[in-house]
Amino acid sequence: MKKKIKCFNSIKELIFNYKFFISKEIKIKGWVKHFRYNCFIIINDGSTINNLQIFIDKKFYSLVKKINIGISIEVIGVLVLSQGKEQNIEIYANKIKIIGKFSPEELQKTILQPKTHSFKKLREQAYLRFRTSIFSSILRIRHNISFSIHKFFFQKNFMYINTPIITTYDSEGAGEMFRVTNFDLKKIPLNEKGELNNNLDFFGTSTYLTVSGQLQGEAAASGLGKIYTFGPTFRAEKSNTFRHLSEFWMIEPEMSFSKLVHNMNFAEKLLKYVIKFVINNSYEDLFFLEKKNKRKIFKRLNNVLESSFERISYTNAIKILKSRKKVEFLQSINWGEDLKSEHEKFLAENYFNNPIIIYNYPLKIKPFYMRINNDNKTVAAMDIIFPYIGEIIGGSQREERYNVLLKRILELNLNIKSLWWYLNIRRFGSVPHSGFGLGFERLIQYITNIDNIKDVIPFPRYPNHAYF
Amino acid sequence: MKKKIKCFNSIKELIFNYKFFISKEIKIKGWVKHFRYNCFIIINDGSTINNLQIFIDKKFYSLVKKINIGISIEVIGVLVLSQGKEQNIEIYANKIKIIGKFSPEELQKTILQPKTHSFKKLREQAYLRFRTSIFSSILRIRHNISFSIHKFFFQKNFMYINTPIITTYDSEGAGEMFRVTNFDLKKIPLNEKGELNNNLDFFGTSTYLTVSGQLQGEAAASGLGKIYTFGPTFRAEKSNTFRHLSEFWMIEPEMSFSKLVHNMNFAEKLLKYVIKFVINNSYEDLFFLEKKNKRKIFKRLNNVLESSFERISYTNAIKILKSRKKVEFLQSINWGEDLKSEHEKFLAENYFNNPIIIYNYPLKIKPFYMRINNDNKTVAAMDIIFPYIGEIIGGSQREERYNVLLKRILELNLNIKSLWWYLNIRRFGSVPHSGFGLGFERLIQYITNIDNIKDVIPFPRYPNHAYF
Numbered sequence: 001m002k003k004k005i006k007c008f009n010s011i012k013e014l015i016f017n018y019k020f021f022i023s024k025e026i027k028i029k030g031w032v033k034h035f036r037y038n039c040f041i042i043i044n045d046g047s048t049i050n051n052l053q054i055f056i057d058k059k060f061y062s063l064v065k066k067i068n069i070g071i072s073i074e075v076i077g078v079l080v081l082s083q084g085k086e087q088n089i090e091i092y093a094n095k096i097k098i099i100g101k102f103s104p105e106e107l108q109k110t111i112l113q114p115k116t117h118s119f120k121k122l123r124e125q126a127y128l129r130f131r132t133s134i135f136s137s138i139l140r141i142r143h144n145i146s147f148s149i150h151k152f153f154f155q156k157n158f159m160y161i162n163t164p165i166i167t168t169y170d171s172e173g174a175g176e177m178f179r180v181t182n183f184d185l186k187k188i189p190l191n192e193k194g195e196l197n198n199n200l201d202f203f204g205t206s207t208y209l210t211v212s213g214q215l216q217g218e219a220a221a222s223g224l225g226k227i228y229t230f231g232p233t234f235r236a237e238k239s240n241t242f243r244h245l246s247e248f249w250m251i252e253p254e255m256s257f258s259k260l261v262h263n264m265n266f267a268e269k270l271l272k273y274v275i276k277f278v279i280n281n282s283y284e285d286l287f288f289l290e291k292k293n294k295r296k297i298f299k300r301l302n303n304v305l306e307s308s309f310e311r312i313s314y315t316n317a318i319k320i321l322k323s324r325k326k327v328e329f330l331q332s333i334n335w336g337e338d339l340k341s342e343h344e345k346f347l348a349e350n351y352f353n354n355p356i357i358i359y360n361y362p363l364k365i366k367p368f369y370m371r372i373n374n375d376n377k378t379v380a381a382m383d384i385i386f387p388y389i390g391e392i393i394g395g396s397q398r399e400e401r402y403n404v405l406l407k408r409i410l411e412l413n414l415n416i417k418s419l420w421w422y423l424n425i426r427r428f429g430s431v432p433h434s435g436f437g438l439g440f441e442r443l444i445q446y447i448t449n450i451d452n453i454k455d456v457i458p459f460p461r462y463p464n465h466a467y468f
Numbered sequence: 469m470k471k472k473i474k475c476f477n478s479i480k481e482l483i484f485n486y487k488f489f490i491s492k493e494i495k496i497k498g499w500v501k502h503f504r505y506n507c508f509i510i511i512n513d514g515s516t517i518n519n520l521q522i523f524i525d526k527k528f529y530s531l532v533k534k535i536n537i538g539i540s541i542e543v544i545g546v547l548v549l550s551q552g553k554e555q556n557i558e559i560y561a562n563k564i565k566i567i568g569k570f571s572p573e574e575l576q577k578t579i580l581q582p583k584t585h586s587f588k589k590l591r592e593q594a595y596l597r598f599r600t601s602i603f604s605s606i607l608r609i610r611h612n613i614s615f616s617i618h619k620f621f622f623q624k625n626f627m628y629i630n631t632p633i634i635t636t637y638d639s640e641g642a643g644e645m646f647r648v649t650n651f652d653l654k655k656i657p658l659n660e661k662g663e664l665n666n667n668l669d670f671f672g673t674s675t676y677l678t679v680s681g682q683l684q685g686e687a688a689a690s691g692l693g694k695i696y697t698f699g700p701t702f703r704a705e706k707s708n709t710f711r712h713l714s715e716f717w718m719i720e721p722e723m724s725f726s727k728l729v730h731n732m733n734f735a736e737k738l739l740k741y742v743i744k745f746v747i748n749n750s751y752e753d754l755f756f757l758e759k760k761n762k763r764k765i766f767k768r769l770n771n772v773l774e775s776s777f778e779r780i781s782y783t784n785a786i787k788i789l790k791s792r793k794k795v796e797f798l799q800s801i802n803w804g805e806d807l808k809s810e811h812e813k814f815l816a817e818n819y820f821n822n823p824i825i826i827y828n829y830p831l832k833i834k835p836f837y838m839r840i841n842n843d844n845k846t847v848a849a850m851d852i853i854f855p856y857i858g859e860i861i862g863g864s865q866r867e868e869r870y871n872v873l874l875k876r877i878l879e880l881n882l883n884i885k886s887l888w889w890y891l892n893i894r895r896f897g898s899v900p901h902s903g904f905g906l907g908f909e910r911l912i913q914y915i916t917n918i919d920n921i922k923d924v925i926p927f928p929r930y931p932n933h934a935y936f
Binding site: 009010029045046099107140142143164167181188196202203207219222223231236247249256432457463467 | 603
């Protein structure tokens with residue numbers, strides 16, 4: 001009779017269920033992470049930061065010569081409690097099968113070789129970095145952040161909406177956009193006047209990659225009540241910094257029958273929920289990153305959980321900044337000007353030492369769709385500023401009054417031809433509504449305390465870089 | 469002392485919790501759906517297909533004149549059990565506030581007027597159709613399908629991966645792709661030879677919108693073990709049919725250490741989980757659609773749940789099709805040719821009357837990355853065909869042998885310069901792996917039994933159509 005061997009789908013499942021299988025024969029697969037004293041092989045399969053130790057006795061000594069770090073193997077063996085301090089369990093190998101092998105010389109060329117590589121080096125072999133402890137940790141955390149966001153909105157009865165990626169207009173009225181076209185770029189059709197014949201393009205008009213799903217999100221919320229988007233957005237800015245990507249993911253909730261204060265309350269709840277979820281579900285990966293990168297993670301996250309976000313109007317923020325005689329800012333600040341990151345930094349890190357919400361910004365420095373306050377000088381905007389990272393959320397109550405919005409669109413000389421439908425949302429049963437945008441990668445950066453945004457996304461896109 | 473009024477965030481929450489608030493004063497908001505006999509106002513807020521009935525007495529008779537369908541109102545009133553058969557509860561209004569009003573004449577112009585509009589008409593006012601019962605039902609179901617997919621993968625320890633939208637190559641080796649560019653289309657830079665100077669474009673090379681995240685997904689799975697993508701994909705095909713969109717969402721799982729049979733098992737589990745989840749969570753919306761559209765929904769869905777997907781090799785499928793002497797196919801079929809939809813239809817609807825999985829397709833009709841079987845004539849591909857809708861999933865075991873894959877890339881004359889890294893995944897610890905693609909909108913179409921794919925996505929994109 002054939003022996004029954006328990007096959008595990010992943011090391012994570014094995015570790016979770018090991019108590020039921022002690023002294024039983026099991027089968028498990030993974031990539032070789034380390035080798036110790038010719039009697040241990042340590043494997044990992046990406047499901048968890050925890051490795052699995054395989055004990056090999058004499059009968060494998062000829063096989064051992066063929067094994068090097070990075071190759072993939074299948075192991076059948078007996079699960080036992082480990083004597084070592086570093087793990088609960090290990091496997092006494094009965095059978096080892098090499099699946100995918102390569103030479104130690106080839107290993108030298110890759111980031112799979114066991115030493116600390118710079119983040120830059122990892123990025124150069126981005127298609128392989130999923131195999132490294134550090135990047136797989138970051139991506140497992142990314143996964144949990146993503147799921148926690150969907151779960152939170154699901155529980156709160158927000159409908160997930162996919163707003164279009166290909167659009168005909170610029171919702172921010174400012175950002176540089178990528179053109180999407182089906183033209184043969186060597187034979188661009190021009191009309192008699194020498195102008196682009198955009199109506200011959202695929203969509204019968206000029207089209208671009210979206211910079212935000214907000215406007216369509218507002219339309220959806222004006223029927224479904226409460227919605228959120230979670231999708232890719234794009235900026236064709238030539239900035240190559242630690243905080244910018246040309247392609248990044250955004251979460252944009254939009255709530256009907258909701259004013260600025262609800263928006264603030266809700267954003268604070270969302271951020272705290274996500275952080276709690278991630279601490280509970282990614283504890284080991286966060287712990288690994290904290291040790292590996294020698295950066296505080298848990299302390300920062302707990303600070304957010306324990307604090308009540310400080311709320312301060314833009315006008316009062318300016319007052320505080322102007323009253324700090326001892327603080328030398330590189331750039332001075334006056335009412336009506338946008339806060340620079342050094343000002344935000346000072347307020348969040350030094351003055352309040354807390355996440356802060358700054359609200360009621362001057363009308364002139366904010367987009368057209370924000371609701372004008374009674375003072376006619378400010379809009380019902382709010383930005384959430386985190387210590388050490390800066391703005392993490394930007395939102396507002398939206399202008400729901402048809403005539404006020406129309407006046408603003410005309411004043412700013414925006415393209416009414418592409419905004420008519422957005423304006424029309426205010427015509428047929430308009431309601432106060434508000435929402436915000438949360439940059440997904442910025443949030444991951446904050447939670448993982450990773451400096452460069454390019455290291456928290458699988459395949460980063462930025463100027464001159466669309467590799468893999 | 470001010471009376472305490474319970475404010476509900478949504479009608480869904482009120483209906484869920486009504487038992488605790490009978491005879492209490494509550495506050496609720498929504499859009500007017502109907503009017504009855506001047507003594508009832510029926511409102512809805514998009515959170516559920518269920519409306520809320522507001523009873524109004526004489527004191528509101530002057531207000532009633534200002535009310536018409538579509539406007540938004542806020543109601544304070546006493547929650548009571550309803551005498552009517554159509555609802556459990558209703559509100560005796562104490563106070564009604566009109567939030568956003570507009571005239572009955574304006575109403576006539578919109579799809580908000582209470583009559584049955586064609587799907588085409590709804591699409592023409594896509595920014596307003598979220599307010600209609602039928603489209604809001606479809607989108608609430610879409611939301612639940614989406615969440616069920618994330619939940620299933622989360623439970624199965626698959627990591628959610630965001631593969632890039634902007635890519636440099638065509639992973640299917642066939643599809644027409646949209647170009648993404650930052651060039652001024654009136655001043656395209658050419659080099660001395662009159663060729664496009666693509667290295668001057670934003671990314672230093674020519675870039676396109678992705679047609680699939682599979683290749684990058686394979687890279688991720690080769691480190692994280694099991695992953696899935698769920699993101700937008702694009703086709704620049706000039707097809708305007710009931711089953712095609714230029715922009716649609718895809719789910720693409722990829723599993724390391726996994727062969728074709730696991731792939732089939734897993735796909736079947738996923739589809740059944742999603743359908744079960746949706747029946748449980750969207751029962752009322754599905755019920756509404758079944759009645760409204762006079763289309764079978766529950767019977768079809770239960771058939772899928774109760775059936776075991778029939779598995780049949782391509783070769784056997786051809787044998788069955790050729791042996792049916794009485795069936796007249798428009799197009800004949802021979803071994804080596806791709807099945808046409810009439811053939812798939814016959815097999816799924818007439819022959820098996822069941823979802824079917826056809827596997828081991830001829831090498832020549834499938835993409836380069838599928839694993840070549842020992843017969844050297846077929847590949848380890850699998851398509852899942854549903855009755856009445858056709859192919860819903862296409863997948864395969866991937867070619868994990870470096871030399872075999874290299875040979876295939878060269879034979880097909882594919883661009884090795886953009887595929888080197890994909891090939892390299894097979895160089896450093898290659899493992900058998902497999903995965904599939906599931907078209908999100910096709911799945912929604914099947915579940916909701918909606919004919920046109922344009923009616924299951926908020927803002928459809930297709931040739932000459934990128935409105936809103």
